[in-house]
Amino acid sequence: MSCELTQRYVPGYLDGELDLVRTIEMEAHLKGCPVCAQELESLKALRAGLQRNSLAYAAPAVLREHIQSSLREELSGTDAREGKSGWWPSLNIWQLAGAFALLALISVTSWQLTPRLRAPSSDQRIAAEVFASHVRSLEANHLMDVASTDQHTVKPWFDGKLDFSPPVEDLASNGFPLVGGRLDYLEGREVAALVYQRRKHLINVFVWPDPSGTSSTQTIESRQGYNIMKWSRGGFQFWAVSDVAPPDLTEFVHLLQVGAPPQTK
């Protein structure tokens, strides 16, 4: 027994690559055609086997380091580009990695030996704290003290816990829903941390009073895949940190600065 549709449409049906009309036709056809139905089951079993056994290879951690090192070397314009065409001996990579490790060791050591000479700027210090707090909030499962998508729930929650009332705005209609808030500790004081979401990514926004603040926006830095931006508005200082793509974070900060556009009803 055979069916002319089996080879033509069953794989596309399995892969979700048929157009809507053909998909509906195949759904009806599969109910009445044992050949196609069995072929579909076999293909599904094959897929399940491939996926259940996690046959995908993950890159070794050392490879990421090697790539980052070689990018730096590429930029520094050493003879690696022209001198050696194509495949680099792996010895070179190790030497390079060693050199970087040594460099890192030296800079860490000298940093520790001369703390007064190399005191980081205030922004750098806050950025480091913001970064650490963001990572901690994700790792320690302490993202939110108040979980709510309602700005009128989140804002009053801070009353009595802080000596200021942080501005809270929901940006759900812009694709950045507010998911909650918590108290955090930065720069030796209690601050409000607002948690927003962008698809599966989380954005922490830290807010505290800063009457002297200027209104400019600054990209402070990116580290380990996280980006940090700071700005001031209305007597508050804001710091946002997230692993969302830089353009998304820029858009998010922009929305918080100018307020979400009014929704037409």
Place this chain on the structure above:
Amino acid sequence: MTVFAAGNKKDALAVLQAGDWKAARSTEVPGAATRERFEQVVLPHLDAAYNLARWLTRNEQDAQDVTQESFLRAFRFFDGYQGGNMRAWLLTIVRNTCYTWLHQNRPSQSAVEFDEEVHSSESPGDANPEIQALASADKETLRRALEELPEVFREALVLRELEGMSYKEIADVTSVSLGTVMSRLARARTRLRQTLGAALGKES
């Protein structure tokens, strides 16, 4: 809530409406900023890149070398990247780098051994025992069966089943038509089922 409504909107807008992430980092030298951006948008696809290289070279150390070379090439082309599907863009480079490497280092292997355009009519055999056999296939058997596939079939299956790519993405990465992608996937699956059927038949 109108906390943000009043005040110096202009200053903020001037920075943000430029829309250029690099412009906001005016203190950076251009090269370092490009590298940071590259690491942000390209490096997250490292696992996908390594996975493809690992399946095409079938060797861990070779896959590492090829992946590293691919990222260097991607970095050199990065200025020309116009947006779009980053993973497909990177995997295209990885694939080309793999084949260049295979050609240089393992010239005895011929990349394409089969007539692409002939649709397969090979029957994988009786289905019910086959479903049970596939369902119980262990990882090592599956891995060996996939490694034994000719490269063009192997890469199509890896991109489809392990990376979850659409036919269109696979067509872009492998520089062939949609019809060829469908034909290769069909033949890859048929061959894999035959290999597995033989391997599992021997065991039982």
